Amino acid sequence: MEYNVNTMPPINIVTIDYKQYLSVSEISSIEHEVSIMETREAAGIEALRIVQEQRGWVSDESLYAIADLLNMPEAELEGVATFYNLIYRQEVGQFVIHLCDSIACHLTGYQQIYQAINTHLGIGYGQTTGDKKFTFLSNVCLGGCDKAPTMIIGKQHYQQLTPENVIDILNDLASQESEHD
Template identity: 50%
Template sequence: MLSNEEIQDIDHEAAKLPYKQAAVIEALKIVQQRRGWINDESVRDIAECLEMSPAEVDSVATFYNLIFRKPVGRHVILLCDSISCYVMGYKNIYEALQQKLKIKFGETTADHRFTLLPNACLGCCDHAPALMINGNLYKDISIEALDSILSEYN
């Protein structure tokens, strides 16, 4: 069940748009911000709130890669695997992250600290390789810099 605060925030976003269904991404973000991820019940609740079918909401949620349909760790690492980063050493960074965190893409560390996900271009190809954690962008990253970056997140 959505909280009153969540419903208010979704209504607020929907009021800015020509029709309420257009607020579906914002609604998913609002709920995810408070709950960490979007479960099936939240999909149904958002659908009801926006007068959509659960399948319609789910199709948006699964298409948009920053909406999580499974539980994630406290911090989500998005490692860019697009062409510039690939050329500039993405594979080495991925291998180093796998070793340090003991997880692969799509997995969460045992202590729920990090989830590691691949991501398409983060928009800073001239500073590849790049990754993002909780919305914070890290450019020109090296294996040597990873410990310092990860230590910012507990």
């Protein structure tokens, strides 16, 4: 077939201003981080954390918005976002369980804690419960080796876990009102 540029239909390019996806407070927090760095993109990791703190996770739209705000390519920011363990690029539940599976917790039996959570919630690593309350992840050493086994949920460290007390912790959290309602 002849290929004629003049007769081709025009390509419709839609430009989206992704910056509108960010809130005023998110932008001001990110700009503060920018102000203490020599380059804008240096604030990328903090920016991802700021947005994640507000929204629970980093969606594609959020990622594009941050990249636009920091004048950097989205692919580069995606590379950064997927490199780090604590940036969630998929939707997570209200409570994200980070169970330590490093050596001190291995020696003191984190496997039993895993089993207890797994049985109680019916999810394994990388999964979220149907009611979107809990997401279950493993975590490298949490620095609580003298009180192993340990886990973090939100900003709270839980130490000296047993298959029994971990269920009590989960039940307590499950009965809390959802923060985002």
